[in-house]
Amino acid sequence: MTEFWNERSMDATVENMMLDSQASLLTQQEMTEILSLLPCLGECTVLELGAGIGRYTSQLLTRAKHVTAVDFMESFLEKNRESNGHHSNATFIRADVTKLDFPQKSFDLIFSNWLMMYLSDEELNSFLEKMLAWLRPGGFAFFRESCDHRSGDSKMGFNPTYYRTDAQYSYLVSSVEVEGTECGQKCGFEIVVKKNIQAYVEIKNNPNQICWLLEKVPRSLVTQTGFSTFQQFLDHQQYSSRGIRRYEKMFGAGYVSTGGPSTTKEFVDLLNLKPGQKVLDVGCGIGGGDFYMAKTFGVDVLGLDLSENMVNIAVKRAVTEKLPSVQFEVADATRRMFPEGSFDVIYSRDTILHIPDKLALFKRFHSWLNPGGQLLISDYCCGEKPWTAVFEDYVKQRGYVLYTPSQYGKFLEEAGFCRVRAEDRTAQFIQVIETELQSAEDNKEEFIEELSEEDYLALVNGWREKLGRSKSGDQRWGLFYATKACLKE
Numbered sequence: 001m002t003e004f005w006n007e008r009s010m011d012a013t014v015e016n017m018m019l020d021s022q023a024s025l026l027t028q029q030e031m032t033e034i035l036s037l038l039p040c041l042g043e044c045t046v047l048e049l050g051a052g053i054g055r056y057t058s059q060l061l062t063r064a065k066h067v068t069a070v071d072f073m074e075s076f077l078e079k080n081r082e083s084n085g086h087h088s089n090a091t092f093i094r095a096d097v098t099k100l101d102f103p104q105k106s107f108d109l110i111f112s113n114w115l116m117m118y119l120s121d122e123e124l125n126s127f128l129e130k131m132l133a134w135l136r137p138g139g140f141a142f143f144r145e146s147c148d149h150r151s152g153d154s155k156m157g158f159n160p161t162y163y164r165t166d167a168q169y170s171y172l173v174s175s176v177e178v179e180g181t182e183c184g185q186k187c188g189f190e191i192v193v194k195k196n197i198q199a200y201v202e203i204k205n206n207p208n209q210i211c212w213l214l215e216k217v218p219r220s221l222v223t224q225t226g227f228s229t230f231q232q233f234l235d236h237q238q239y240s241s242r243g244i245r246r247y248e249k250m251f252g253a254g255y256v257s258t259g260g261p262s263t264t265k266e267f268v269d270l271l272n273l274k275p276g277q278k279v280l281d282v283g284c285g286i287g288g289g290d291f292y293m294a295k296t297f298g299v300d301v302l303g304l305d306l307s308e309n310m311v312n313i314a315v316k317r318a319v320t321e322k323l324p325s326v327q328f329e330v331a332d333a334t335r336r337m338f339p340e341g342s343f344d345v346i347y348s349r350d351t352i353l354h355i356p357d358k359l360a361l362f363k364r365f366h367s368w369l370n371p372g373g374q375l376l377i378s379d380y381c382c383g384e385k386p387w388t389a390v391f392e393d394y395v396k397q398r399g400y401v402l403y404t405p406s407q408y409g410k411f412l413e414e415a416g417f418c419r420v421r422a423e424d425r426t427a428q429f430i431q432v433i434e435t436e437l438q439s440a441e442d443n444k445e446e447f448i449e450e451l452s453e454e455d456y457l458a459l460v461n462g463w464r465e466k467l468g469r470s471k472s473g474d475q476r477w478g479l480f481y482a483t484k485a486c487l488k489e
């Protein structure tokens, strides 16, 4: 490793750092993109690992309370000191990151750009554990790597780089744990956002530059779901690849929610979308609604979803659709940060049932919208308690958190939205389920050929049970529309 970098550090330019001649063009764009993903750093102490000549150090220094920049190449660090040493809130350390140590809970953000790919699996594993320990609970880790979608752990001969797939990184990250809080609970990483760097996609047609922003949180979920992260719960339970394939067959190509294309057309029409408007789809699934909005109304759409399985499918289809105005990212809507007024429309279909704290989520939506911006949500709701035992069991097993349509509407008002419309659409829900069920039964042969008999039976039974739960009055479906007040209102 040292030899490799010694050769390249003779002339410590940005090109050598990035091993790429298009560096200057890319550097500006990717820097803006990466910095926009980070939390607000005002009061934060930051550890930057593999800081190099300080491309990011200077940016972090103007934003954070303190930055500790670490690199093991003296010539890089010297150049970094030259450019950034005048900042009183900077510390420079020459060290090999794998041998580094800090007291527990020393930092709010640990930042690295192209570092993990120079560590072997073993080094990376123990390094991630150390990072987790150095962070305060609620602190963030950011890293960006060159990934390889084809093979995985291939190690390039001349260039000591471990090309992992993004799935390998995600797996390594989700499995590390440390003793965490005072009450003895373990802490781990939850994903805030994982996405490919758009500058590389646009300038170099390269989707393999991928970054992660993670949050250190107590592992409270383990006992409830049997999975260490909520993302794993989604990807392994309800939204396994097979689960998604089943749902899509039932709901219609591109969709994983009630009514598929028909309810999407009906509800999107309520928004009166204009070309160039910015739409955020929260829990975008495999992206059918996003392609529809972009194609029909010329809007720019960002679809986010916590399930890797969903986003992988959506991203593949975006390539076939050739629609650069639609982008997807793996992100947790309850953790992702956007600047105030980032979107004209926030759209979410049958997703928020997975999210316990609706009020906190709606407050985030309110801040992300432009004044005058619109919010449109369809979601699973419930009737007044007591519920039937069947419904109690169903909700518990799925991990849903449900409210009546009118309680739901009150959360929207409390979050600051105006002109809130909360409609109980259960009658429409029942009608749609009956149509979907009928169509499956009419096309039984085709279903079985494309999926399997087991899948067909699971779907048809699932739909019959859903009908039963809805007809008993326990399961409800709500449509919600609200706006953020215009400045002059």
Ligand code: SAH
Pocket: 234, 239, 254, 255, 256, 257, 258, 282, 283, 284, 285, 286, 287, 288, 289, 304, 305, 306, 307, 310, 331, 332, 333, 334, 348, 349, 350, 351, 352, 354, 355
């Ligand atoms: N809206 C899509 C998908 C609906 S399925 C459609 O109509 O076809 C619900 C989706 O919500 C799933 O893809 C699930 O992964 C996603 N989801 C659940 N919790 C989430 C969270 N906290 N952040 C982002 N997405 C979430």
